[in-house]
Amino acid sequence: MGGRHGGPIDFGRPVVGTVENTEEMYNLFNKTAKAYDQSGVEFFRPIGRRLVEFSGISAGDSVLDIGAGRGAALFPAAAAVGESGEVVGVDISEEMVKYTRRDAEELGLKQVGLRVMNGQRPEFEAGRFDAVIGSCSLFIWVKGADDVRPYLELLRAGGRFATAAPSFFSTAHGKWALFPDAVNELLMPYMLQSLKQSGAYDSQFANAGANWLVTAESIEQTLAEAGFTDIEVIEEELPVVVESGEQWVEFAYTTGMRGMWERIEENERREVIAEVCRRLDALRDENGVIPVPVPIVYMRASAPEVG
Incomplete structure (x- = not known):
């Protein structure tokens, strides 16, 4: 020690x-x-x-x-x-x-x-x-x-x-606050699928x-x-901020969310990442950054x- x-x-x-x-x-x-x-x-x-x-x-x-x-x-x-x-x-x-x-x-x-x-x-x-x-x-x-x-x-x-x-x-309302609102409905099904496939975590989201x-x-x-x-x-x-949608995806890959990404088939994963980046990049504020606050x-x- x-x-x-x-x-x-x-x-x-x-x-x-x-x-x-x-x-x-x-x-x-x-x-x-x-x-x-x-x-x-x-x-x-x-x-x-x-x-x-x-x-x-x-x-x-x-x-x-x-x-x-x-x-x-x-x-x-x-x-x-x-x-x-x-x-x-x-x-x-x-x-x-x-x-x-x-x-x-x-x-x-x-x-x-x-x-x-x-x-x-x-x-x-x-x-x-x-x-x-x-x-x-x-x-x-x-x-x-x-x-x-x-x-x-x-x-x-x-x-x-x-x-x-x-x-x-917020899970009582079908959302998990770790995901930005703009991509919550896109990513939640993949998170649920990953949870069910891995058995790694209890599905707090589903119940x-x-x-x-x-x-x-x-x-x-x-x-x-x-x-x-x-x-x-x-x-x-x-008050989390990212410089781009791509940076948010990179951040997500360095956390426990990596398990979700890796369970998406490669071609589909590329499409999902592109859509996540598109949605988040659209949120760029007057300072040139993207606010993605997390409670x-x-x-x-x-x-x-x-x-």
């Missing part, structure tokens, strides 16, 4: 296939790791910064970052805890860990440690951390209270849990009413059932105090 326990290290590939969808995520994010969050589109990093701010992490804390990716929340958390604290980032992808470890070493962040680990069931002792966070990661596999409870167990009494996700509130992220109230209920207290949920619009949901809660 990092900080009080040494520099960034890797503990080897996790056992895959023992938890639903692990192998799919492992392969997908290994493929995207090098380009992940490197497209020039400011998306994951501002979410990570806001999540750390929202979580209330402070100097000296011990923090676990689930699904650390390329460090969008990991590095802001490291700044928040300072040299007297520690941040342990885990990710299922060996490649993500490789690149993020390199970046941490280049930044001289001795308080940062990295492990290759299945974030669905983190292998740490109970009460190990002051805070557990996950930026645009946990929503992929969490379906209900049972999937959140492992993070509660890792927290000390009064410790903080916080996570962020692209808002699913929005059963999705724990569909309303603030359902999020609060899920976290309360898991045993958390002092729950707060907010939705904020992230993000942030949620935080606390582990109960003792007594």
Whole structure:
């Protein structure tokens, strides 16, 4: 681990296939790791910064970052805890860990440690951390209270849990806010097809009413059932901009959406990409850029105090 326990290290590939969808995520994010969050589109990093701010992490804390990716929340958390604290980032992808470890070493962040680990069931002792966070990661596999409870167990009494996700509130109306409005009806069928083919993620889109992220109230209920207290949920619009439709497609390829693109037959995929670019390029504003704002949901809660 990092900080009080040494520099960034890797503990080897996790056992895959023992938890639903692990192998799919492992392969997908290994493929995207090098380009992940490197497209020039400011998306994951501002979410990570806001999540750390929202979580209330402070100097000296011990923090676990689930699904650390390329460090969008990991590095802001490291700044928040300072040299007297520690941040342990885990990710299922060996490649993500490789690149993020390199970046941490280049930044001289001795308080940062990295492990290759299945974030669905983190292998740490109970009460190990002051805070557990996950930026645009946990929503992929969490379906209900049972999937959140492992993070509660890792927290000390009064410790903080916080996570962020692209808002699913609009799925109740047949949309997912991660897609720009102009291309939502074009891309949603492909996303649904990909979900059904891969089994990688639950289809929150197809059954929005059963999705724990569909309303603030359902999020609060899920976290309360898991045993958390002092729950707060907010939705904020992230002002994402791209220079062209092509840049948005390139950005999408560097995220978990890559799985959707790769399941579209090649000739059809070229046609879909051309249409996405045409629709988005038509939205260029007076400044020459294309606004594609994305609502993000942030949620935080606390582990109960003792007594």
